[in-house]
Amino acid sequence: MSPAEDKTIYLIRHARASGQEPQAELTAEGAVQAERLAEFLAGRGIERIVSSPYLRALDTIxxxxxxxxxxxxxxxRLAERVLSAxxxxxWEERLRASFLDPELRLEGGESGREALERGQAAIAELERSVGAGKAGAAVSHGNLLALLVGAFDPSFGYDGWRAMRNPDVFELAIGEGGARIRPIRDGK
Incomplete structure (x- = not known):
């Protein structure tokens, strides 16, 4: 596979929102961030977009x-992980513990492994549907994206999650040599 046949998946964390519930809207700042994100993503060969059904993710893209x-x-499958019902x-101490133990499941919640597996299934399906040399975009949430990034970069973990921004973009390049992930922020 030549570099022109590689595929790229952009993993996108939603812009700033008014809350955590599924119907939380973007703030005024988040709406501006979504417009800037549109400019940032233009010309990147994106041919398919999948998103969490949460309003803040949909409004971001x-x-x-x-x-x-x-x-x-x-x-x-791209909805945010439910840590606990x-x-x-x-919660933050419990979240940190869940990065160290992917099997940790709190009452009414989802383990990190369970969330990662559903997220990976969504990303794999997106990757299969994207043409050679093209890209797809997946819009999700901080905890799930941190787990997905961590699957490619084990050093990411809890500290990586804490350093994430709203919005945030990670470029997952998939080719013959495997997959590489990197943050692409501020146009870099």
């Missing part, structure tokens, strides 16, 4: 999709 004339396909005052 909407300006790019409109400009590119592409539909946004909702995929529940119960409110957790120490």
């Amino acid at each position: 909407a300006p790019f999709a409109a400009a590119a004339g592409l539909p946004v396909e909702e995929d529940a 119960a409110p957790l005052p120490d």
Whole structure:
């Protein structure tokens, strides 16, 4: 496979939102971020977009999709990981522990491994559908994206999650030599 036959998947974290619930809207700042993201993604050969069904993810990619004339396909496998069904005052400590133990599952929640497996299935399906030399975009959420990035870069983990931005973009290059992932921020 030549470099022209490689495929690229852009893993995108949603822009700044008003909350964490599925119907949380983008803030005014988030709406501006979504417009800038559209400019950033233009010309990158994206031919398919899949997104978490959460409103903040859909609204993050909407300006790019409109400009590119592409539909946004909702995929529940890209929804944010549910850490626990119960409110957790120490949620961040529990989240940190879940990065160290991918089998850790809190009451009513999903283990890191379970979330990773569903996310990987969505990304693999997207990759198979993208033409040689082309790209796809997957819009999701911080915890799930951190798990996906960590599958390619084991050093990412909890600290990588803490360093993520809203929005954030990771470029997953897939070719004959395997897959490489890197953050691409601020046009770099």
